[in-house]
Amino acid sequence: MRFLSPILLRSSIPSPSLLFSARTVSIHSRFGCFDRKLLSIRPPVRSGSDPPVDRVLRALWLRGGALTSSPMAEEGSVARRFWISSLKETVYAAYTPFVVCLAAGNLEMECFRNYIAQDVHFLRAYVQAYEMAEDCADDDDAKAGISELRKSALEELKMHDSIVEEWGVDTTKEIAPFPATTKYIDFLLATAAGKVEGGKVPGKIVTPFEKTKIAAYTVGAMTPCMSLYAFLGKELQMFLHLNGNNHPYKKWIENYASKNFEAAAEQIEELLDKLSVTLTGEELELLQKLYHQAMRLEIEFFLAQPIAQPAVVPLTRLHDPANRLVIFSDFDLTCTVVDSSAILAEIAILTAPKADLIGLDDSNARISSTDLRNSWDALSGQYTEEYEQCIENILPSDKASSFDYEGLRKSLEHLSNFEKQANSRVVESGVLRGMNLDDIKRAGELLSLQEGCRDFFQKIVSKQENFNADIHVLSYCWCADLIRSAFASGSLKVLNIHANEFEYNESISTGNIIRKMESPLNKVEAFKDILGNAGNKDQHLSVYIGDSVGDLLCLLEADVGIVIGSSTSLRKVGEQFGVSFVPLFSGLVAKQKQLAEGAQPVWKGLSGVLYTVSSWTEIQAFILGE
Numbered sequence: 350m351r352f353l354s355p356i357l358l359r360s361s362i363p364s365p366s367l368l369f370s371a372r373t374v375s376i377h378s379r380f381g382c383f384d385r386k387l388l389s390i391r392p393p394v395r396s397g398s399d400p401p402v403d404r405v406l407r408a409l410w411l412r413g414g415a416l417t418s419s420p421m422a423e424e425g426s427v428a429r430r431f432w433i434s435s436l437k438e439t440v441y442a443a444y445t446p447f448v449v450c451l452a453a454g455n456l457e458m459e460c461f462r463n464y465i466a467q468d469v470h471f472l473r474a475y476v477q478a479y480e481m482a483e484d485c486a487d488d489d490d491a492k493a494g495i496s497e498l499r500k501s502a503l504e505e506l507k508m509h510d511s512i513v514e515e516w517g518v519d520t521t522k523e524i525a526p527f528p529a530t531t532k533y534i535d536f537l538l539a540t541a542a543g544k545v546e547g548g549k550v551p552g553k554i555v556t557p558f559e560k561t562k563i564a565a566y567t568v569g570a571m572t573p574c575m576s577l578y579a580f581l582g583k584e585l586q587m588f589l590h591l592n593g594n595n596h597p598y599k600k601w602i603e604n605y606a607s608k609n610f611e612a613a614a615e616q617i618e619e620l621l622d623k624l625s626v627t628l629t630g631e632e633l634e635l636l637q638k639l640y641h642q643a644m645r646l647e648i649e650f651f652l653a654q655p656i657a658q659p660a661v662v663p664l665t666r667l668h669d670p671a672n673r674l675v676i677f678s679d680f681d682l683t684c685t686v687v688d689s690s691a692i693l694a695e696i697a698i699l700t701a702p703k704a705d706l707i708g709l710d711d712s713n714a715r716i717s718s719t720d721l722r723n724s725w726d727a728l729s730g731q732y733t734e735e736y737e738q739c740i741e742n743i744l745p746s747d748k749a750s751s752f753d754y755e756g757l758r759k760s761l762e763h764l765s766n767f768e769k770q771a772n773s774r775v776v777e778s779g780v781l782r783g784m785n786l787d788d789i790k791r792a793g794e795l796l797s798l799q800e801g802c803r804d805f806f807q808k809i810v811s812k813q814e815n816f817n818a819d820i821h822v823l824s825y826c827w828c829a830d831l832i833r834s835a836f837a838s839g840s841l842k843v844l845n846i847h848a849n850e851f852e853y854n855e856s857i858s859t860g861n862i863i864r865k866m867e868s869p870l871n872k873v874e875a876f877k878d879i880l881g882n883a884g885n886k887d888q889h890l891s892v893y894i895g896d897s898v899g900d901l902l903c904l905l906e907a908d909v910g911i912v913i914g915s916s917t918s919l920r921k922v923g924e925q926f927g928v929s930f931v932p933l934f935s936g937l938v939a940k941q942k943q944l945a946e947g948a949q950p951v952w953k954g955l956s957g958v959l960y961t962v963s964s965w966t967e968i969q970a971f972i973l974g975e
């Protein structure tokens with residue numbers, strides 16, 4: 350079985366696959382595909398009274414923002430925009446134990462029957478809501494569209510009947526709806542009856558114009574459910590080959606992956622676009638709220654399915670809190686959007702004396718900003734070039750036939766030497782001299798992290814006691830103060846930071862680095878030390894999140910190694926030494942299958958398998974559920 354390979358799946362609706370495709374906007378490619386670089390970020394030249402450091406911070410902030418917020422969120426049709434703004438929820442839905450077990454084909458039959466019975470309630474409400482919406486719509490086209498959709502919901506109910514018959518369920522026996530089912534049904538029918546919280550529509554509907562708004566709201570409360578199912582159908586389709594093409598839930602998956610269902614989902618999306626054209630800005634906001642609420646209730650619906658069997662999601666579910674959960678993360682480009690060296694460079698340049706501007710030929714030890722910029726550009730260029738060369742040099746000409754950790758570790762000794770040399774060059778150049786600790790701290794506080802990263806850490810910290818969890822950040826960053834201040838907000842002070850330190854003389858950097866973490870080997874030593882201190886090696890579960898070659902050894906040593914981002918060198922080096930990269934969701938489905946077959950332990954270091962994700966949302970969905 351070859352499901353343990355990175356699979357690229359493109360689904361045409363309603364958005365590119367979230368779980369299997371490479372990220373749509375590659376952060377790395379914006380700056381070139383290097384794992385670590387001294388890039389030069391030039392802030393927009395503005396004349397103003399801002400102190401220079403604030404100006405660069407603002408520029409970095411804006412760049413970060415532009416990269417982390419989806420550019421697509423501002424354009425496209427209403428249905429598409431709403432879908433994009435709910436992408437996080439769709440990831441949470443996919444990572445529910447119900448969906449993972451269903452995909453693996455070992456969801457307990459009883460559970461699936463229960464679910465179908467719940468879904469029958471759901472679909473009946475759907476049919477009723479379509480009837481009500483049809484009555485509210487004023488245009489014949491819209492009415493006809495709704496009527497067609499109502500018919501496909503009735504078809505779906507028929508499919509349920511046939512599934513139920515296949516499993517020999519007594520259909521005359523009514524199963525009461527779960528509270529989560531009732532919650533969605535009540536919400537949908539109230540919306541269809543015009544009882545919309547914050548809606549301008551009065552209790553008694555009078556004008557046809559107001560009625561069309563209710564039709565729009567009702568369709569808005571149904572669309573995400575259809576789009577989500579079409580999305581899940583496509584995502585789950587690739588697991589049909591599990592169980593030798595005898596997947597027990599084949600019929601269900603094929604139904605939602607079918608062209609017919611795709612067409613129905615597109616139809617309701619178009620209907621939503623059409624019905625919303627006459628809405629005011631305020632009404633559109635309300636519509637979006639209803640859409641989002643429906644999506645949340647869908648996830649609640651999945652989460653409410655009682656799963657008695659062991660499940661690999663969320664990770665904390667199987668984790669025994671008597672053991673420690675140790676979460677490690679890299680910092681640059683794993684947590685951040687911009688490399689910290691670039692930020693430090695920019696601060697250094699902006700705080701340097703403007704000797705060239707004020708016409709002073711200052712001969713004391715401080716370097717002018719123009720000279721500094723030139724030095725940085727030279728250092729940066731040299732680093733990038735030599736780094737790539739070094740990666741090429743360490744790649745064995747033949748691909749390993751099986752996972753070769755020792756070979757990899759030996760090769761990375763060369764990279765370690767290179768990194769140390771590069772740091773020596775930076776120290777000798779004096780470019781890190783004269784920076785103010787306060788400026789560095791301010792930069793850290795303003796630093797925008799990747800979407801979902803801070804949230805994830807915050808959630809872990811708030812539940813630290815429940816999971817017996819610890820977080821350690823391992824970074825090559827030259828200045829741990831920058832990282833500490835990036836995590837200073839909220840309750841994140843408890844993060845353990847392992848990085849190099851600037852040397853200061855009365856809060857002004859001397860240009861020297863107190864070297865603690867410079868190389869792939871330093872990282873893996875620190876990783877092992879931390880786990881060694883955690884007591885008996887078998888009594889913890891370790892997760893490492895990283896993005897580059899420098900993280901590779903730790904990623905492999907960890908029980909669960911998660912690769913974020915799309916570093917080409919990481920892939921290239923890993924693959925040459927026999928490492929497999931598996932999209933996390935597929936990996937979990939495979940693990941779920943093995944779990945049911947009795948494989949123990951579920952997660953173990955040095956397996957040679959790393960899991961790829963496209964966002965922190967996926968990491969959070971996996972580890973915490975949502």
Ligand SMILES: Cc1ncc(CO)c(N)n1
Pocket residue numbers: 468471472505574575578647650
């Ligand atoms: C819970 C739920 N959401 C959406 C659909 C798609 O019709 C369904 N059948 N069930």
